[in-house]
Each structure stands twice: as structure tokens, then as C-alpha cells.
Amino acid sequence: MAHDLESLVIRHTHRIPLPKGSAGEGATAARQFDATLASVGFKLSAELLERLSGLSGAAVLHTARRTLRTVSEMAGDHVRHNAYFIDFPANVPNTEEFWMRCVAGALADDASRANVLTQLARGVLDLLSLPTYGRYQHTYEEMLAAQDELIASAGDRVTVLHLGRDLDDELTDLYLALAGSTTPLGDEHLGDLKVLAERCAHGPQPESIPVRENRAVVNAARLAAGADLLLDTPVDVLRLACALSGGDVTLQEPTRFRGFPRPVRRRLLACLDAVIAAGPAKLADVHAHREPFKRLGERLHPHEYPQWPHAAAVFAVARGEKEARSFDSRLEELLDASDVPGAVKLLKSAPGKLFRALDLLLRIAAGQEERDAVVAAAVEVAPEVSGRVVLSVREHFQNRERESEQPRIFVNRRGRGWVAPDARPPVPAADRDRLIAALDAEVRRRLPAPGRLLFDADVLDVALPLSGRATAAGLGVLPRGSTSAVRGERLRFFAYWKQAGKRTDYDLSALLLHSDYSTDSWLSYTSLRAVGGRHSGDVTEAPDGASEFIDLSLARVRSSFIIPQVNIYAGEGFEETEESFFGFMVRDGEQKGRPFEPRTVRMKSDLRGVGRVALPLVFRREDDGRWRAKWLHLYLRGISSANRVEENQMSVSKVTRALMEREYLTVRYLVGLLSDDATAVEPWDGEAVPDEPVTYIGLERPEGLPAGSRVVTLENLRDLIPH
Structure with a gap:
């Protein structure tokens, strides 16, 4: 458990908690540790190296073992990355040549000859029926022996590990940072918060927990520890019940509620009763989550506790037995009547909702006087709106300067992306500019003086991380919409997956587009070679894990965009596999090495989204010939099986264009x-x-x-x- 907690600190902070042990002459062991770290792209800070040098060799070795395990996983080097073609990227055959080679091998095999001849007679051939197709024909060790050693380069990644404080102090600081985050956390970080909250329930607590999902995770730990709970709406109680059931605290996916022990049922009902007693109007919040509340009521048995009538009212509203007019229904009535002044008056009591409705209000307002009232109301309530929402609305209006016929990009909380035409009328430029100026002033007011x-x-x-769900967990990962320079001559993508149960086939591909987003070419298992690029070969099952690679010489690529993607051809989804991740490496022209070299990894991100096609990022050639990456973190729905780059090129092109042309706050x-x-x-x-x-x-x-x-x-x- 101690190692897991130390690993958690290293992953989040790139600090090693204060190494402990007996004093000694550990300088030699510390230098060896540093040299080993360099092979996976890490190094010790001078302060950390000095600290380790003053410990015994055994203490240094103890720290080294734990740390190397963690950083290897961070870079994706904790698994064996084999390639189908043993000397990839050299000697990759043309696709047709390779397929014919597989057919010839099958015809020479007594066990497969008859089946292949039958298929050929029918004019259709299943590649998976060929003995040598889709399965490694050599061991990992044989692949290593066939590859040249990596030549170290000054351009290799070096991630510095710093000296941290005592483990308990590091864990407390990390807990306070995650629990008090102003932006929603990704699934991995929410899981880490759960671990930390259980450990830190009786220790220092953040001044506030503004994100409701974070609050639910913390409340679950506090409930188990017998501490006070942070609840001010009935939905807070619903989220807490989801957390206690191991479900989705974001309420995006249905939760199967567990049978709660009587003390927990009493606590949840008492909290619900207190929340509604303090604010009866909050019964209207139930409407947005009626089905989950009905299922929760079946588990809590409110009829057994007549002393909490307000809690019973919550479930009566959910069942439709009690009326509680919702805020949204009142607002909808006003908007249907085009009563902008009335809508503004109502929305001022819910500043966050007012901000999210600003675009609509400015579009339907009848004249300048009503638009002035909308802007004035926004300025008035701005101090009560969370900084994340202020910035999100600022980014929204920044993008409203575009022509309305350009497409809109939508991305849900699970990373699913889609594009739709923008049929909205424009927002008057003067009102938009006044609002942007007011939002800038509000953000400036909240920022601390930096010295x-x-x-x-x-x-x-x-890009500013307005949501932790816009960034995948991993190493060197930037938020959606960020751009970064690509420094190097060769770009290499990698995808790894390990199936949990049934046969699973992922296909790493790359779509190459012209400047107008039309297709130039692609690299995939059906196109092993293209201008400037090579594919490592198709692997069609992964009981022990499988890797695929694409290598590109950037000087030879003539396309304007390179879009790597991971398609699910068959089997388990990204969230069902035992493990799946994507990343890219950058190498200089003379560097050789294995298909996977951790010190050349620039980014490694988990694949854990909902959808059958993953689009991690896109590479764009600038006017000066240099390449830059823009981070997507998108998943397309795709189809249930046989997703291929050839079939999804139009949808990939559309979402890429929409996101490339969107301006993000940075x-x-x-x-x-x-x-x-x-x-x-x-x-x-x-x-x-x-x-x-x-x-x-x-x-x-x-x-x-x-x-x-x-x-x-x-x-x-x-x-x-x-x-």
C-alpha cells in the first residue's frame, strides 16, 4: 500500500516523497539509479541526487525499485512492445505483397490448404484464416536481437523527478489540491481522490469543494469515518449514494444502487430531510434526475421513517405524486413567450444558469434595450459565478465571431465528439465585445497578484483545463485544444492493448489530409506503406498484450495534416480491456533502436473513452514547414465492429476541421x-x-x-x- 501511495504522488507531482533510511555512502548507487532512469527518459534533480547520496546503498536501491516501476508505467515501458514485422520500420513490404506471402504460406500448410483453396474458389478470402496473419511470428527477444541499439540524442525527453516532503505531507497536499479543484477531475483522478479521501478524512480539509463530483467522493469517505457531510441539495445526496454504490458520481451513467445498511439509510434520509427543510424550493431539483431518485427510494425505504417527511417528499416528486415546479419549466415558459426581461429576472437568482443562457438571450432580445439589460445582469451576477464557467463563456463568445455557416463541435463529458451545422443567428458584435470585455475584467479581478x-x-x-475530462491520464498530455511544437525528424505512433476476455483487435491507423481537409492517403493494415510512412503490421488478438506502430519521416510527408487514430475492429471497447493506451515518440534521423524506446516518448495517454474510434491528437504542417500538434482527446461512435480508417475518413475530417478552427483560451x-x-x-x-x-x-x-x-x-x- 505504501508503494501505491508513493506511486500516486510521483504520478501527480513528479516528486519522490522524502527518501528515508540509514545514513551511508550511497553516491554510487544514486548515480546508477540516475543512469537507469535516463533509459526511460527521467532523471533525478540535483537536490534529490544529493539526498540519496547521503543514504545507504540499500536505502537507495529500495527507492529505485519503487520509482522505476512507476515511471516505466508512466512512459508505457512496463509492457513488452513487439512488432509484427521483426525489423520494423525497415523492410516493411507492400500490402499486396505481404498478403500474397501469407496466402502462399497457407497453401504450403497441410492444415490450412483446403480451407484457403475453398475460399479462393469463392473469390473471398478471410485474412484471419491464414496461419501467419495477425499473430506474432517471432518472440519479443528475437525482435530485440534484430534491432540496432538506440543512439542517445540531445533531443530525447528528460523528465526531472524532484525531492518531495514526507509522504504524509505529500498525500495531504495532493488530497487538498484534488478535493478543492475548481475543475472536474477525470476518471483516474477521481479514483485517486477516493483513495486519498479515505486516508485523509480526519485530517486537514479544503476550504471549499466547488465541484459536486469531488464532493460526493469526499462525502463517501466522511460518511465511513463518521465525519460531517457537505450537502446542500438533494442531488448531493443522490451523488453520495452513487459513490457508496461504486457508481458514476457524474450521473451520466445509471448506477445500480446497493442495499444500504440501516445506519447508512438513516443517515442519507436524515440528510435529505434537512436539505429540503432548509430550502423547500430545492424539491424542484429532483425533476432532472427522477429515475435515479426513484431507484434510490426503493433502497432507502423512506416509508419506514415518518420522522423525516421532507425526505419522503423527494421520492414523491420523483414518482410524480407531488408537484414541485422546476426552475427550468418556469424559464422555458418565459422564453416561449419571448419575455426576455422576465427570464433575466428569474435567471439572476441562478447566476450559473444565466451565464449559460447569455447567447440565447442576446439572440432573442427585442432591441438594444433588452440586450443592454442582459449584459448588465451578467455583469451584476458575474462575481457569483464560478471561474470555470466565466472562462468557458468567455471562450464561447470568442468563437461566436466566426461565420455562422461553419460547423460546431460538440464534446460530451465522456469525450464523445460530433459535429453539427451552426444554424444560430449571430450575436450582435457590439454586445458580444462588451460582454467579452466585462468577462475579462472579472477574470482579472480574481487572479492573484503574481509578483x-x-x-x-x-x-x-x-489550453486552459476548464475540465479535467478534456485531458486523458498519462505522461506529457495536454488539455484538448492545446498546441505544441514537434521537434524531430521522425514521428512514431504506438498503440498497446491487452484484452480482458474475448479476442480483441485494435487497428492503429493514420489519416493524411490536404490543407482543405480532403483525404490524401492513409497508413493502416490495408496500406502498410505510404509516402514517408511505414506501418508495423496488423495484430489481431492480444491475450498477452499487443502493439502496433506507425513511423513517419516528416520531411517526406507532403500532406498538411496527420491524424493518428485507434479503431476497434473487433472485441472489447476501450474501457473493457485490461489496459489500452496510445502515444507518440519523436526521433532524429540517425536514431535506430527498438520500435518502442521510452526515452523518446513525448506523450502516452490512456485509451478509456466511450466510442469505437479514438482520436488523441492531430499534427499540422505550418507555413514554415514545421509541424505542430493539436490535442483532440476525442472518441467517435463508430460502428460495432470492423471500424477502418477508409470508412471513417469523412467523419474524422469533419470533427478535426471543426476543432482545428475553434479558438481555445490558453x-x-x-x-x-x-x-x-x-x-x-x-x-x-x-x-x-x-x-x-x-x-x-x-x-x-x-x-x-x-x-x-x-x-x-x-x-x-x-x-x-x-x-
């Missing part, structure tokens, strides 16, 4: 606002170390910053979002 602000220029185009935007109150704002290359505390924003934490500095990196980028 001297230093930043890494590479972080400026990282760190650059916030740095611009912070600069108004900064004593100095400047990019920093790590050379001239400041002599006083600073605010630093970058992709990774640099060494040597003065004590007391505020550091924001990818690991805690959500801290930039104001409350």
Missing part, C-alpha cells in the same frame, strides 16, 4: 491578464536564477527556484483557474 512572473514560452499555447490569455498586476513578466530559459520568490508557469518544474516561489506546471495547471 515577478516567469514563464516557459512553450506553455503559452496550452495560458497566453491568462499571462496577458496577470501581466497587468505583475512587477515583471518575462520568459525564462533557466539560466539566470532569480534571487527572490517568483511565480513560474511552465511545462515542467525547473530546478533552482527560490523557496516560496509559486510553480504551475502540467501537473497542477488547474490551479490557474480562479475560484
Whole structure:
């Protein structure tokens, strides 16, 4: 368990909790540890190396074993990545040549000859019936022996691990950061919060827990510990019941409620009763989740507890036996009557809903006077709206400057993306600009004075993480909409999956598009070679895990866009496999090495979305010939089986275009606002170390910053979002 907790800290913070052990001469062991870390793209900070050097060799080895296991998994090096073609990317055959080779082998095999001849006579051949197709024909060790050693390059990734505090302190800080996050967490981080909340239930608590899903996870731990609960709506109680049942606290997926022990039933009913007694109007909240409330009532047996009549009223509303007019129904009535002043008056009592309705209100307002009232109401209630919503609405109106005939991109909380025509009338430019200026002023008001602000220029185009669900778990992963430079001559994608039960076939592919988003070509199991690219070969089952690769020479690619994708051809979905992930590596022209080399991995992200086609990111060639990546984190619905790049090229092209043309709020935007109150704002290359505390924003934490500095990196980028 201690190792799991240390691993959790390393994954989230890139810090190793304070290594402990007897004093000794551990310098040699520490240097060996550092050298081994370099092989997977990590290194020890100077401070951490010094700390380890003062411990015994045995203590260093103990820390090294635990850490190497964690960082190998972070980079995707904890599994064996074999390639179907043993010397990939060399000697990859043409597709037709390869298929004919497989057919010839099957005809030479007594066991398969008759079946293949029968198929050929019918004019249709099932590739999976060929003995040599889709299954590794060599061992992992044989593949390693056929590959040249990797030549180290100055461009290889180096992720620095820093010295942390005591494990308990690190866990407490991480708990406070996750529980108090201003943005929703992804599924992996919600799971980590659950572990931390159970451990920290009796310790320090965040000042507030603004995200309801986070609150549900924390409440479940507090309930088990007998501590006070944070509940102010009936939906909070519903989310808590979902958490106690191991279900979905976001309420996006139905939860099968467990049978609760009598003390838990009494506690939940008492909380429901207190919430409604304090605010009877909150009964209207039940309408949005009637079915889950009905199922919960069947488990809580409210009729057995007449002392809590307000709790019973909740379930009566859910069953339709008691009337409680909802806020949304009142609003809908006003909007149907085009009563903008009445709608604004009502919405001022729910500032978040007002902000989400601003676009509609400005479009249906009858004249400038009503539009002025809408903008004035937004300015009035803005201080009561969460920073995440303020920024989301700011980003929304920034994109309303586009022509209305351009498509809209929609992405749900599970990463499912789709495109639809934009039939909305435009928002009057003057009103839109006034609103944007007011939102900028509100965000600026909430930002803390940064003092001297230093930043890494590479972080400026990282999109603000307005939702943790817009970023997959992994290493080097940026939020959806971020752009980053691609530095290197060769780009290599990799996908790994391990089936949990039934045969599962994933197909790594890459769609290459022209500048107008029309198809140029693709790389997949049906097109093993294309201009500048090679595919490692089709693997069609993964009982022990399987990998596929695509290697591209960027200088030879003539397309404007490269869109890697993972298609589910058969078997388990991304969330059903034992493990599945995607990533990319960057190599210089002369670097050889195995198909998978962890020190060249720039990004590795889990594949855990709902859909049958995964689109992690897109690469775009700029006018100067350089390449940049834009992060998608999208999943398309696809079809139940046999998803192929040839069949989904139109849908992939549409969503890529819509997302490429959407403007996201980035760190650059916030740095611009912070600069108004900064004593100095400047990019920093790590050379001239400041002599006083600073605010630093970058992709990774640099060494040597003065004590007391505020550091924001990818690991805690959500801290930039104001409350």
C-alpha cells in the first residue's frame, strides 16, 4: 500500500516523497539509479541526487525499485512492445505483397490448404484464416536481437523527478489540491481522490469543494469515518449514494444502487430531510434526475421513517405524486413567450444558469434595450459565478465571431465528439465585445497578484483545463485544444492493448489530409506503406498484450495534416480491456533502436473513452514547414465492429476541421491578464536564477527556484483557474 501511495504522488507531482533510511555512502548507487532512469527518459534533480547520496546503498536501491516501476508505467515501458514485422520500420513490404506471402504460406500448410483453396474458389478470402496473419511470428527477444541499439540524442525527453516532503505531507497536499479543484477531475483522478479521501478524512480539509463530483467522493469517505457531510441539495445526496454504490458520481451513467445498511439509510434520509427543510424550493431539483431518485427510494425505504417527511417528499416528486415546479419549466415558459426581461429576472437568482443562457438571450432580445439589460445582469451576477464557467463563456463568445455557416463541435463529458451545422443567428458584435470585455475584467479581478512572473514560452499555447475530462491520464498530455511544437525528424505512433476476455483487435491507423481537409492517403493494415510512412503490421488478438506502430519521416510527408487514430475492429471497447493506451515518440534521423524506446516518448495517454474510434491528437504542417500538434482527446461512435480508417475518413475530417478552427483560451490569455498586476513578466530559459520568490508557469518544474516561489506546471495547471 505504501508503494501505491508513493506511486500516486510521483504520478501527480513528479516528486519522490522524502527518501528515508540509514545514513551511508550511497553516491554510487544514486548515480546508477540516475543512469537507469535516463533509459526511460527521467532523471533525478540535483537536490534529490544529493539526498540519496547521503543514504545507504540499500536505502537507495529500495527507492529505485519503487520509482522505476512507476515511471516505466508512466512512459508505457512496463509492457513488452513487439512488432509484427521483426525489423520494423525497415523492410516493411507492400500490402499486396505481404498478403500474397501469407496466402502462399497457407497453401504450403497441410492444415490450412483446403480451407484457403475453398475460399479462393469463392473469390473471398478471410485474412484471419491464414496461419501467419495477425499473430506474432517471432518472440519479443528475437525482435530485440534484430534491432540496432538506440543512439542517445540531445533531443530525447528528460523528465526531472524532484525531492518531495514526507509522504504524509505529500498525500495531504495532493488530497487538498484534488478535493478543492475548481475543475472536474477525470476518471483516474477521481479514483485517486477516493483513495486519498479515505486516508485523509480526519485530517486537514479544503476550504471549499466547488465541484459536486469531488464532493460526493469526499462525502463517501466522511460518511465511513463518521465525519460531517457537505450537502446542500438533494442531488448531493443522490451523488453520495452513487459513490457508496461504486457508481458514476457524474450521473451520466445509471448506477445500480446497493442495499444500504440501516445506519447508512438513516443517515442519507436524515440528510435529505434537512436539505429540503432548509430550502423547500430545492424539491424542484429532483425533476432532472427522477429515475435515479426513484431507484434510490426503493433502497432507502423512506416509508419506514415518518420522522423525516421532507425526505419522503423527494421520492414523491420523483414518482410524480407531488408537484414541485422546476426552475427550468418556469424559464422555458418565459422564453416561449419571448419575455426576455422576465427570464433575466428569474435567471439572476441562478447566476450559473444565466451565464449559460447569455447567447440565447442576446439572440432573442427585442432591441438594444433588452440586450443592454442582459449584459448588465451578467455583469451584476458575474462575481457569483464560478471561474470555470466565466472562462468557458468567455471562450464561447470568442468563437461566436466566426461565420455562422461553419460547423460546431460538440464534446460530451465522456469525450464523445460530433459535429453539427451552426444554424444560430449571430450575436450582435457590439454586445458580444462588451460582454467579452466585462468577462475579462472579472477574470482579472480574481487572479492573484503574481509578483515577478516567469514563464516557459512553450506553455503559452496550452489550453486552459476548464475540465479535467478534456485531458486523458498519462505522461506529457495536454488539455484538448492545446498546441505544441514537434521537434524531430521522425514521428512514431504506438498503440498497446491487452484484452480482458474475448479476442480483441485494435487497428492503429493514420489519416493524411490536404490543407482543405480532403483525404490524401492513409497508413493502416490495408496500406502498410505510404509516402514517408511505414506501418508495423496488423495484430489481431492480444491475450498477452499487443502493439502496433506507425513511423513517419516528416520531411517526406507532403500532406498538411496527420491524424493518428485507434479503431476497434473487433472485441472489447476501450474501457473493457485490461489496459489500452496510445502515444507518440519523436526521433532524429540517425536514431535506430527498438520500435518502442521510452526515452523518446513525448506523450502516452490512456485509451478509456466511450466510442469505437479514438482520436488523441492531430499534427499540422505550418507555413514554415514545421509541424505542430493539436490535442483532440476525442472518441467517435463508430460502428460495432470492423471500424477502418477508409470508412471513417469523412467523419474524422469533419470533427478535426471543426476543432482545428475553434479558438481555445490558453495560458497566453491568462499571462496577458496577470501581466497587468505583475512587477515583471518575462520568459525564462533557466539560466539566470532569480534571487527572490517568483511565480513560474511552465511545462515542467525547473530546478533552482527560490523557496516560496509559486510553480504551475502540467501537473497542477488547474490551479490557474480562479475560484
